[in-house]
Amino acid sequence: MSEQQYLLEMMDIEKQFPGVKALDHAKLQLRPGTVHALMGENGAGKSTLMKCLFGIYTRDGGTITMDGKPVTFTSPRDALDNGVAMVHQExxxxxxxxxxxxxxxxxxxxxxxxxxxxxKMFNETKAIFTALEIDVDPRAIIGTLSVSKRQMVEIAKAVSYNARILVLDEPTSSLTEDEVEHLFRIMNRLTADGVGIIYISHKMDEILRISDDVTIMRDGQWVATRPAKELTTDEIIRLMVNREMTNRFPPKNNKPGNVLMDVKGVTGMYEPTCHDVTFQLHEGEVLGVAGLVGSRRTELLNTLFGYFTKGGGEVTVRGKKIDNATTDEARNNGFALITEERRATGIFGEGSITFNSIISNVNAYGKPLLNGRKMDKDTQWVIDSMRVKTPSKRTHIKSLSGGNQQKVIIGRWLLTNPDVLLLDEPTRGIDVGSKYEIYELILNLAEQGKGVMMVSSEMPELLGICDRILVMSNGQLAGIVERGKDFGGIPGEQETIMALAAKYV
Ligand SMILES: Nc1ncnc2c1ncn2[C@@H]1O[C@H](COP(=O)(O)OP(=O)(O)OP(=O)(O)O)[C@@H](O)[C@H]1O
Ligand SMILES: [Mg+2]
Structure with a gap:
């Protein structure tokens, strides 16, 4: 196709940060009326490339043209005024x-x-929400909305600029399934009007479904651009990580043993919450928690951790009754919780990687003076074992890519050496290569005899690494399925789980 047909062309884009070449001859060519997926591992440069377009960063080199005319936006305002809108990852x-x-x-x-x-503001907001079928009160205080509703508001805001180019940087990471469908309908409407959409996501199935073209980046460089219909998940992964990834899951050698945690009739104090949940977690076991969005999986973990108040039921760990009345108490009892909204709740943006790595475990470094050598060693462990892409330990966490920030937070909790590890969507926003690494860490912990509970909305990962899967439905435990008996290559496994998930809905 001739150059003139591109709505946007970014060629040879360069961007250097202290110690990191974030973009190195990066390239993106967007056709009007299409969805163009931008893919790459955490830290590949996706967000940086888009920030260079949107006037947040000044590029060090390269050209940007819109409809064949050179453009350089000096600020987001400038970009918006010229028909480019962006929904940010954060x-x-x-x-x-x-x-x-x-x-x-x-x-x-x-x-x-x-x-x-x-x-006027009210009426216009209302009109946009009505047009996009978004059910949010324009007068509501935004901090009181769920993260997914807040995300939908951001999307509506970007659409309200009537931009010709819309950039969506991981827009679906916290959306419910219905909201994802809703977003896709909005996107289809926009592309039908000729809008070009740049779509960043780590979710392969979404990418292959919604996009026309796919550009893959690696280490700040352009690797390939292909029509989505010519690509498969395996091919995308190969291009992203530059090696064949035949196994998506590491070998599983953990052996569940004695009962570690006995949970009887646990119920949260405040609705919406979990009700009368009874199960056992074994030493060396990876116990999955499946369920639909809204099945109160997160509430269950939060109640066990003492983050939400328990209204009833009993928990014992190795026979000892555990209250976990506060999260400090939970930590002292050997519990760790990695929350779903890590970026919203877990990050100290102005702090270094070191600070963010050790903060959950600060008592381990001695008083009154902190033991610098141990802190260094542990921080290095977080960087190495989580494969955090960073120029140094002293780097501010907020200058890491979104996925790398998440890895630091996960590493922080692994450092506390917990007995009971509660993970809520641990691989959300994490690239495929690093997912493998996180699975390995989880399985290693299980091999050491720890108990791991993992909430996930990704069925393949539950089936890939868990020994058993609790299925929650509308706050209740609908059933427990077992590897070897109910899944692990057994046909119909997903259907069994989905049927249980719908049991009390
Ligand atoms: N403001 C900044 N200061 C210093 N380094 C930065 C800054 N922003 C990004 N970087 C670095 O540039 C590289 C590319 O980061 P970028 O955020 O573009 O990655 P990404 O592809 O969006 O990854 P993710 O999937 O994790 O969101 C990373 O190594 C990151 O640490
Ligand atoms: Mg990013």
Whole structure:
């Protein structure tokens, strides 16, 4: 196709950060009316490339053209004014302001007297939400909404600029299944109007479903651009990691032994919560937790960890009654919880990698002076075992790519050497190569006799590494399926789990 037909062309884009060449001859060519997926491992340079387009970073070299005309946007405002909108990987919302104020930040409509025109803001927000079928009150304080609702507001905001190019950086990482479908409908409407969408995601099935073209990056460089229909998941992975990945899961050598944690009738205090959940976690076991969005899997983990108050039931660990009335108590009892919203709840942005690695385990480094050598060693362990891509231990965590930030948070908890490890969607936002590594870590912990509980919405990973899977349905335990008996190459395994997940809905 001739150059003129591209809506956007980014050629030979260069960007250097201290100690990191983030972009090295990066390239992206977007056709109008199409969805263009941008893929690559954590730290490959996807977000940086988009920030160079959007005027957040100044590129060191290369050219950007829109409709064949050279452009350089000096700020996001400039980009927006010229028809480019972006939904960021990290939500940047003013939590204590209303939804509509967040929609109109920096462009408040004013009355003749120069006052903010709240009525206009309300009506316009309402009109956009109605058009996009988004069910959110424009006057609600944004901090009170769920992360997925907040994400939908961001998407609506980007759409409200009527941009010709829309960049979505991991927009579905916290959306429910229905919301993902909803977003795809919105995207289809936009592309039908000729909008070009750049879509960043680690979810292969979504990519292959929604995109027309796929560009793959590795280490800041362009690797390939292909029509999506000519690609398979395996081929994308090969291009991303530059090696064949025949096995998506490491060999499983853990042997579940004695009962480690005995959970009887656990119920949360405040609705919505889990009800009367009874099961046992064994030493050396990886216990999956499956269920639909809203099945209260997260509530179960949070209640066990003492993050949510327990309303009833009993938990014993190795025969000893455990209260976990506070999260500190849980930590002292050998529990660790890795939450689903790591970026929202777990990161100290101004802190270094070292600080972020040791913060959950700070008592282990001695008082009054912290033992620097041990901190260094442990931080290096986090960097090595989680394959964190960073120029140094002193780097501020917020300058790492989104996926690498998550790896530091996971590593932080592994450092506390927990007996009972509670993981909520541990591989969300993590690239395929690193997923393998996280599975390996989980299985290693199990081999050492630890008990691991893992909530996941990805059925293949539950089937790939778990010994048993609890299936939650509407706050209740609908059933427990076992490897070798109910899954592990047995036909119909997914259907069994899905049927249980729908049991009490
Ligand atoms: N502001 C910054 N200062 C220093 N280094 C940065 C900054 N932003 C990004 N980097 C580095 O540039 C590289 C590319 O990061 P980028 O965020 O573009 O990756 P990504 O492909 O979006 O990854 P992910 O899938 O994890 O979101 C990384 O090594 C990252 O640490
Ligand atoms: Mg990114």
């Amino acid at each position: 939500l940047n919302q003013v939590l204590r302001r209303s939804v509509m104020e967040n929609m109109y930040l920096g462009r408040f409509p004013t009355t003749k007297l120069g006052m903010v025109d709240s009525r």
